[in-house]
Structures are given as C-alpha cells and as structure tokens.
Amino acid sequence: SxxxxxxxxxxxxxxxxxxxxxxxxxxxxxxxxxxxxxxxxxxxxxxDIDTDIDATARRLAADAAALDLTTSDQRRWARQGPGASPVDPVCISPAECGPHGACEAGRCRCVVLYTGVVCGHALVLSPALLAPGLPRFVPAYEGELMLHAQTRHADIRVLRPGPTLEWDLLADAAETAALNRILPPSDLVFKSKAYPTCAVVGSSGSLLLRRLGPAIDAHVLVLRLGATPSAGHEASLGSKTNLRLTDERDWAWRERPEDLALVRSASRATVTGLLANAASPAPAAIVALDPGFESWLAEGLGFAADLELAGTLLALQTCRAVTLYGLAPQGPAQGVPEAYHEPCKPAVGTSGDPPGAAAARWAALQALARVGLVAWGEPCVEECMAAPAACDTCRAALGIVPKPVDAWCESARAAGRPPAEEAPGGGAAGGDRGNGTAVGKESAAAGSGQGAAAKTEHNSTAAATTTRR
Known part of the structure; x- marks a missing residue:
C-alpha cells in the first residue's frame, strides 16, 4: 500500500x-x-448447515471407505434433541433450491444425482462400487435436458459415442434459427421440477408375471420407453403415461393423440423431423432431448446408451426416487417373451448391436442399482439375470409360475390381442385409454414464429411404493 x-x-x-x-x-x-x-x-x-467444506469432507470419507453416498440430510436434524429450539427453514421458495431441487416444508429436496443444502453438489460416487459397470461415470451434468429456443443460437453438435469421441453436426446456423422458431420457449417439463417419485417402464416380458399396474401408476411421473402400449396390459404395467422417450424409429407411434413424445437428439434426423412435424397440418406433441445431455451420455458411458439406459439416467437427473420396471433384458431364457406386447414375436436379441454393447448396458444398470441410485420394481431381477436356478428359486418363493413362451402367445391370441406380425406399428391410436395425464397434454408444435409449450401436469397426491433406498 x-x-x-x-x-x-x-x-x-x-x-x-x-x-x-x-x-x-x-x-x-x-x-x-x-x-x-x-x-x-x-x-x-x-x-447447523452443511457447508461446502462439510460436504466435501463427507464425500472424501465415503469414497475412501468405498461407500456409496446416495442420500443426504441437508440439515443435521438428528442433532436437535428433545426440547431443542426449532431449526429455521432452509428454503421458502422453489428458486432457492436451484435447478436440481424442490422446496418442501422448508427444506430443499434434491434429485437423486445431487445433494447439499440447496442441491448444488453433484453426487460423488465411489469408483470401487461403480466399476465395472460404470468405470468412468461422472454424474455432474449441469446443462439443459430439453431442447428449447433459449439453448442454442449457432451450430448444434453432439458427441458420437465410441472409443474415440467425435462431434457430429445436427444443425447449421440457418437450421438452428429455423428450429428456434418452432421450439418451446423454455423447458417446462424438467426445469426445477425434482419429481418426488418416477417410474421408468420398459418392454421386458417379465412385466407379465406380476400385477404391477397400481404400483407404477402411483408414481408422480411415469416415463415409458419406445412404442410400448399399455392398453390391454393395465393390470401388469398401469395406464398412466406422463412422458414417452423414443427415437426416430417410433416418432409416428402414439397410444393417445395428446401423449408427449421426447425424442433423442443423436442424429440430424431429429432436427429434420422436428421441422417437418411443425410444418404438418396437425403437428404432434414432440419435444427433443438437448444434445448436451446426449453428449454427456456418450462421454460418461463410453458406449451408446439405448432407450432403457438413457431413460434411467434422465430420470436420475430430474427425480428424487427412481424405480425401474421391465428394463432387464429378460426373454425366453427366463421363461417370458422378449417384449410383453409382442409375445408371439421370435426372440431377436440385440443382433444389430456392436459386440458387448448389450452386456455393457446391463452392467451399467446393475451398477446404478448396486449403489442405491435406482430400485428394481420387479422381484427376482438380479437372480433371473444371473442363473436359471437362482431365478427359479426366487420366483418359487414368491409363488410366481412362469410358462413356456408359446403359452404366452396363445394367451394373447385368446385375449384378442394381435400377435407381433399383426400388431399396429405406426399412427395414432384412437381414444383416450386409461386415466394418466400427459406432461405435455396441451403441448403442440406451433407454426411459424411460435414455440411449442409443454404444460406439466401430475398427480401431487400420488406416492410411490418404493424409495431410493
């Protein structure tokens, strides 16, 4: 001085x-x-608030001890003994909990992959527990989940999964400008929602073994994957659909005209499809994953994520508890059809995948379940994927009696459901089946100069039967 x-x-x-x-x-x-x-x-x-130093120290201790750190009491309420003075609330408004939490009863409730007083700390997971399923997984994704008009203003690129990461062009500057004119103005599906309970529902034939419909419908958000109808299978897998994650192959498929489809952004077909849909006389309710999320998947996994794994990791970014149904790749070897809605279709497996891809994706789901980030909604999943004897023992203890795959096909024919070769492949199914509300019920791709707005609706009184732990 x-x-x-x-x-x-x-x-x-x-x-x-x-x-x-x-x-x-x-x-x-x-x-x-x-x-x-x-x-x-x-x-x-x-x-008595956990500071950044407190949280870091706990993470380091957990990592050193090879422990998973899946939940966190952002405030140390346990220290408040009988007669202790009440602790002031952490939050008053949702904005105080940031993009990864929701304010409830004065506390920030965090999505699965975040923790801390205001849900600002990405979860740190022990590599010893994640490997070999997710050896390089980093859960800290801070970008947008849904592509909207405020996210991109130049070229749109996405990382291509594989041994060497390379960028693919999805849209040049002119295409991006055209896209922004028809995209929703903001993310009304995921932004700062922190849904209390989410069910991710796949297509495994194992869903036919139990009547899980009420348990699935009890979740606040039900995310279904691909062209998987619930009509005719309500007892087994429910009727509620808030959001459907799909890829370019199933854009035209709709169970209900108002269903909101969330399409992946892994190729230029996403951009051309969104523009074509907006220009059609009756545009469908379609939004797209942000390419940043797709790039995070490619970099964090090291291999291409299928709908099941992408949907699970998406739910972990926006839900406080995630339960998986029908995601394990079970089939005739486990006494069930490969897909519940195609019981007469011969098993095809994953013949189009690179060698080892299916095993890598299953190992990743196992790793997420092993550290407690997700819960299996069906019994005997791990046992049936491990060995036939373990599968039979587990099912017998629960009174589950599988039947030959041919018997599933005959049951479907007797019930009046068409076999796989006759099943409808595209177009919108008429009528409103079930009582589930769509996240984007009033969302539609708008015409020139206007974006599509997604209106989020959910049953706030629903409570899932499973929790993160």
Missing part, C-alpha cells in the same frame, strides 16, 4: 517495467467484507 500511494496508484519493477495500476488500500471495504464473512459463519453455526 505504501508503494501504491507513493507512486500515485502506479508502480514499476524490474519484472514489470511498464507501470501497473494498483488500487489504493481500502480499510473500510476490507473490514466490511470481514464482517460479512463472520456473520455468514455465525449463521452457519447457528443453523
């Missing part, structure tokens, strides 16, 4: 022959900052 004042706010040294401006020392400012720091420290101690 003496050097600064002596030189009128400038000084020169042998290392810096050119004078450099140095602001004069402001004792009042320094004292004011120190007072603010002391006041913040006092509030932290009084409210």
């Amino acid at each position: 003496q050097l600064s004042s002596a030189s009128g706010g400038h000084f020169a040294t042998s290392q810096h022959p050119t004078p450099i401006h140095a602001p004069p020392y402001n004792a009042g400012l320094v004292a004011g900052v120190a007072a603010l720091i002391n006041e913040a420290d006092a509030v932290v101690r009084q409210r």
Whole structure:
C-alpha cells in the first residue's frame, strides 16, 4: 500500500517495467467484507448447515471407505434433541433450491444425482462400487435436458459415442434459427421440477408375471420407453403415461393423440423431423432431448446408451426416487417373451448391436442399482439375470409360475390381442385409454414464429411404493 500511494496508484519493477495500476488500500471495504464473512459463519453455526467444506469432507470419507453416498440430510436434524429450539427453514421458495431441487416444508429436496443444502453438489460416487459397470461415470451434468429456443443460437453438435469421441453436426446456423422458431420457449417439463417419485417402464416380458399396474401408476411421473402400449396390459404395467422417450424409429407411434413424445437428439434426423412435424397440418406433441445431455451420455458411458439406459439416467437427473420396471433384458431364457406386447414375436436379441454393447448396458444398470441410485420394481431381477436356478428359486418363493413362451402367445391370441406380425406399428391410436395425464397434454408444435409449450401436469397426491433406498 505504501508503494501504491507513493507512486500515485502506479508502480514499476524490474519484472514489470511498464507501470501497473494498483488500487489504493481500502480499510473500510476490507473490514466490511470481514464482517460479512463472520456473520455468514455465525449463521452457519447457528443453523447447523452443511457447508461446502462439510460436504466435501463427507464425500472424501465415503469414497475412501468405498461407500456409496446416495442420500443426504441437508440439515443435521438428528442433532436437535428433545426440547431443542426449532431449526429455521432452509428454503421458502422453489428458486432457492436451484435447478436440481424442490422446496418442501422448508427444506430443499434434491434429485437423486445431487445433494447439499440447496442441491448444488453433484453426487460423488465411489469408483470401487461403480466399476465395472460404470468405470468412468461422472454424474455432474449441469446443462439443459430439453431442447428449447433459449439453448442454442449457432451450430448444434453432439458427441458420437465410441472409443474415440467425435462431434457430429445436427444443425447449421440457418437450421438452428429455423428450429428456434418452432421450439418451446423454455423447458417446462424438467426445469426445477425434482419429481418426488418416477417410474421408468420398459418392454421386458417379465412385466407379465406380476400385477404391477397400481404400483407404477402411483408414481408422480411415469416415463415409458419406445412404442410400448399399455392398453390391454393395465393390470401388469398401469395406464398412466406422463412422458414417452423414443427415437426416430417410433416418432409416428402414439397410444393417445395428446401423449408427449421426447425424442433423442443423436442424429440430424431429429432436427429434420422436428421441422417437418411443425410444418404438418396437425403437428404432434414432440419435444427433443438437448444434445448436451446426449453428449454427456456418450462421454460418461463410453458406449451408446439405448432407450432403457438413457431413460434411467434422465430420470436420475430430474427425480428424487427412481424405480425401474421391465428394463432387464429378460426373454425366453427366463421363461417370458422378449417384449410383453409382442409375445408371439421370435426372440431377436440385440443382433444389430456392436459386440458387448448389450452386456455393457446391463452392467451399467446393475451398477446404478448396486449403489442405491435406482430400485428394481420387479422381484427376482438380479437372480433371473444371473442363473436359471437362482431365478427359479426366487420366483418359487414368491409363488410366481412362469410358462413356456408359446403359452404366452396363445394367451394373447385368446385375449384378442394381435400377435407381433399383426400388431399396429405406426399412427395414432384412437381414444383416450386409461386415466394418466400427459406432461405435455396441451403441448403442440406451433407454426411459424411460435414455440411449442409443454404444460406439466401430475398427480401431487400420488406416492410411490418404493424409495431410493
């Protein structure tokens, strides 16, 4: 400060022959900052809030001990013994919990992959527990989940999964400008929602073994994958659909005209399809995953994620508890059809996948379940994927009696459901089946100069029967 004042706010040294401006020392400012720091420290101690240092120390300890850290009490309520003074709430409004949490009863409730007082800390998971299923998985994705008009203003690119990560062009600047004119103005599906309970529902034939419909419908958000109808199977897998994650192959498929389809953004077909849909006389309710999320999948997994794995990781980013139904790749070897809605279709497996891809995806789902990030909604999943004897023992203990695959086909014919070769493949199914509400019920791709707005609706009184732990 003496050097600064002596030189009128400038000084020169042998290392810096050119004078450099140095602001004069402001004792009042320094004292004011120190007072603010002391006041913040006092509030932290009084409210017993976990600071960044606290959270980091707990993560390091958990990682060193090879423990998973899947949930967190953002406030140490257990320390408040009988007769203790009440603890002030952490949050008053949803905005205080950031994009990864929701404010309930004065506390920020975080989605699965985030923790902390205001849900600002990405979960740190022990590599010892994740490997070999997810050896390089980093859950910290801070980008957008849904593509909307505020996210992109230049070229849109996405990482291509594989041994060497390369960028693919989805849209050039002109296409991006055209896209922004028809995209929703903002993300009304995922942004700051932190859904309490989510069910991710796939197509495995194992869903036919149990009457899981009520349990699935009890979740606040039901995410179904691909062209998987619920009509005729309500007892086994429910009727509620809030959102359907799909790819370019199934864009035209609809069980209900108002269903909101969330299409993946892994190729240029996404952009051309969105533009063509908006220009059609009756545009369907379609939104797209943000390419940033697709790139995070490619980089974090090291292989291409199918709908099942992509849907699961999407749910972990936006839900506080995630339960999986029909995602394990069970089939005739486990005494069930490969797909519940195609019991007469011969098993085809994953012949179009690169070698080892199916095994890698299953190992990733196993790793997520092993550390407690997701729960299996069906019994005997791990046992039936491990060995026939273990599968039979587990099912027998629960009174589950599988039957030959041919018998499933005959049952479908007797019930009047068409076999696979006669099943409808595209188009919108008429009528409103079931009582599930669609997240995008009033969402539609708008015409020139207008975006498509997705209206989120859910049953706030529903409670899932399973929790994250």
